[in-house]
Amino acid sequence: xxxxxxxxxxxxxxxxxxxxxxxxxxxxxxxxxxxxxxxxxxxxxxxxxxxxxxxxxxxxxxxxxxxxxxxxxxxxxxxxxxxxxxxxxxxxxxxxxxxxxxxxxxxxxxxxxxxxxxxxxxxxxxxxxxxxxxxxxxxxxxxxxxxxxxxxxxxxxxxxxxxxxxxxxxxx
Numbered sequence: 005x006x007x008x009x010x011x012x013x014x015x016x017x018x019x020x021x022x023x024x025x026x027x028x029x030x031x032x033x034x035x036x037x038x039x040x041x042x043x044x045x046x047x048x049x050x051x052x053x054x055x056x057x058x059x060x061x062x063x064x065x066x067x068x069x070x071x072x073x074x075x076x077x078x079x080x081x082x083x084x085x086x087x088x089x090x091x092x093x094x095x096x097x098x099x100x101x102x103x104x105x106x107x108x109x110x111x112x113x114x115x116x117x118x119x120x121x122x123x124x125x126x127x128x129x130x131x132x133x134x135x136x137x138x139x140x141x142x143x144x145x146x147x148x149x150x151x152x153x154x155x156x157x158x159x160x161x162x163x164x165x166x167x168x169x170x171x172x173x174x175x176x
Contacts, residue, residue: 056092058095059087059088059092060088063085063088063091064084066083066087070083072130098117101113102114108152110155111149111155115147116148120144122140126140
């Protein structure tokens with residue numbers, strides 16, 4: 005069972021310690037920062053390993069769709085590994101660019117990436133192009149809407165907490 009490590013407070017009541025970088029660390033109902041259970045090294049490893057792991061699954065899936073149940077060949081393996089490479093590189097680029105965009109652009113970029121990834125897989129199965137485009141657009145719209153809602157509500161909540169904190173510090 006994992007327990008949170010308590011943080012120390014200074015004589016002024018300010019909190020010190022903890023491994024959080026300010027990003028991704030939550031706050032409890034009283035507004036205090038909750039400790040980050042994993043260290044910075046673990047977050048960095050996950051940041052770089054997750055796209056590669058998902059890319060491996062995606063590459064295997066693309067290669068199996070392309071061979072249509074036939075035997076595994078060298079060209080099929082090469083196609084799978086090139087797909088892994090392209091998927092992981094695109095993930096890294098989208099993540100780097102999306103972090104610099106406002107929430108609307110961030111959500112749209114990830115939606116476009118998800119829709120394009122599904123469209124590439126679905127087009128390899130031999131379905132009609134109209135069906136492939138329609139399904140890809142539906143997924144892109146769903147991912148964009150979901151991420152926009154997530155980022156909008158999270159950002160609005162952070163802004164409300166900051167405004168409440170400013171008003172509390174002015175009155176004291």
